[in-house]
Amino acid sequence: MQITIASGKGGAGKTMLATNLAHFLSQSGQVTLLDCDVEEPNCALFFPGVYTSLETVSVYYPKWDSDRCTDCGVCSGMCRFNALIALAGEVIVFDKMCHGCYACSELCPQGALPMVPRGIGVVQSRKTGNLVVTEGRINVGEEQAVPMVKAALRHRDPSCTIIDGPPGTACSAQEVLAHSERIILVTEPTPYGLHDLALITELCLKLGKEPLVVVNRSREPFGPMTAFLKETETPLFIPENKDIAHYYSSGEVAWPHVPVLRDVLEQLRERICHE
Amino acid sequence: MILAFTVTANDSNASMDPRFGRAKSILITDENFNGPIYLSTDEITAGAHGAGPRMAQLIAEHKVEVLITGNGPGGNASALLSRMGTKVFTYSGEITAQEAFTQWKKGELTPFTL
Numbered sequence: 543m544q545i546t547i548a549s550g551k552g553g554a555g556k557t558m559l560a561t562n563l564a565h566f567l568s569q570s571g572q573v574t575l576l577d578c579d580v581e582e583p584n585c586a587l588f589f590p591g592v593y594t595s596l597e598t599v600s601v602y603y604p605k606w607d608s609d610r611c612t613d614c615g616v617c618s619g620m621c622r623f624n625a626l627i628a629l630a631g632e633v634i635v636f637d638k639m640c641h642g643c644y645a646c647s648e649l650c651p652q653g654a655l656p657m658v659p660r661g662i663g664v665v666q667s668r669k670t671g672n673l674v675v676t677e678g679r680i681n682v683g684e685e686q687a688v689p690m691v692k693a694a695l696r697h698r699d700p701s702c703t704i705i706d707g708p709p710g711t712a713c714s715a716q717e718v719l720a721h722s723e724r725i726i727l728v729t730e731p732t733p734y735g736l737h738d739l740a741l742i743t744e745l746c747l748k749l750g751k752e753p754l755v756v757v758n759r760s761r762e763p764f765g766p767m768t769a770f771l772k773e774t775e776t777p778l779f780i781p782e783n784k785d786i787a788h789y790y791s792s793g794e795v796a797w798p799h800v801p802v803l804r805d806v807l808e809q810l811r812e813r814i815c816h817e
Numbered sequence: 818m819i820l821a822f823t824v825t826a827n828d829s830n831a832s833m834d835p836r837f838g839r840a841k842s843i844l845i846t847d848e849n850f851n852g853p854i855y856l857s858t859d860e861i862t863a864g865a866h867g868a869g870p871r872m873a874q875l876i877a878e879h880k881v882e883v884l885i886t887g888n889g890p891g892g893n894a895s896a897l898l899s900r901m902g903t904k905v906f907t908y909s910g911e912i913t914a915q916e917a918f919t920q921w922k923k924g925e926l927t928p929f930t931l
Contacts, residue, residue, distance in 0.1 A: 622864070
């Protein structure tokens with residue numbers, strides 16, 4: 543089972559739920575917690591230890607060979623991302639804008655644009671008890687997260703993986719959602735929370751996956767959200783609770799100490815493991 | 818000397834366009850404001866990515882020595898422009914291309930640095 547915890551809005555409680563759910567499920571079997579929020583992975587903070595495996599991730603981009611180039615300009619007109627620009631007598635490559643499609647390299651009549659690798663980050667893992675914590679971590683300054691997300695996704699464990707997805711609905715979030723069997727959306731009962739919940743729900747439905755919504759920091763009912771949730775699978779609610787915030791901000795999983803959270807995790811296990 | 822201005826319409830009395838990569842049009846003239854002629858940027862601004870570098874390429878193709886624009890080009894476009902030795906100046910406020918030219922002539926415009 544591949545379960546992704548996602549949220550349209552950042553700060554809704556995605557990582558809190560992912561770390562707690564993974565740790566909770568690991569009490570009764572092997573679980574992989576896969577942090578695909580590659581621009582700011584933080585699940586591993588909750589499970590200190592030494593990384594025991596490390597894989598470097600590279601992308602390929604064209605490198606201009608001035609000796610071979612005849613200044614024909616074919617390459618420059620072809621790039622949909624304008625990642626390389628032919629000036630008189632020179633081709634300038636903006637490697638971070640390159641999407642690695644190989645078109646310029648393959649179609650250069652002189653073979654003057656060989657593809658070369660550039661490291662963009664790492665995937666690293668550590669294990670505590672039944673729980674394997676794996677994170678994708680992109681290098682500072684890289685502009686495209688999708689290749690890094692793809693590399694991290696290769697480390698899914700087919701039996702049980704909890705994925706902490708990137709926030710929002712952009713390409714990197716779509717990449718993760720498309721590879722998930724079950725999607726749990728975390729939101730909060732505010733206008734901002736509802737706005738972004740509607741966006742990501744629409745995205746999930748377009749991908750043919752009906753999400754399960756968890757409303758975090760639930761207080762008095764927020765009318766417009768209640769109305770929205772009537773149209774979805776029966777949602778779950780995590781009440782607003784200072785203890786959860788306290789344990790989370792101390793870098794600890796809260797569920798062993800907070801019964802209301804434990805209840806929600808038990809209900810989640812019922813729902814997702816009985817499908 | 819060839820000068821380029823980012824403008825909002827094909828008219829020397831039209832407002833300058835503060836944007837570089839997504840400028841509506843490029844006005845090309847010389848140091849006496851002869852011409853001017855206008856370059857279509859539709860194909861560049863229609864693309865989702867890399868408008869700045871493409872615009873810099875267009876500027877290079879016309880052998881522009883002085884570029885006058887509002888916000889200034891971004892990092893990638895600036896790298897190309899400086900490679901070609903194009904001098905970039907920025908203005909402030911809402912002015913026409915004609916007014917920007919006059920300010921440049923009087924040496925009142927700020928040289929652009931990233």
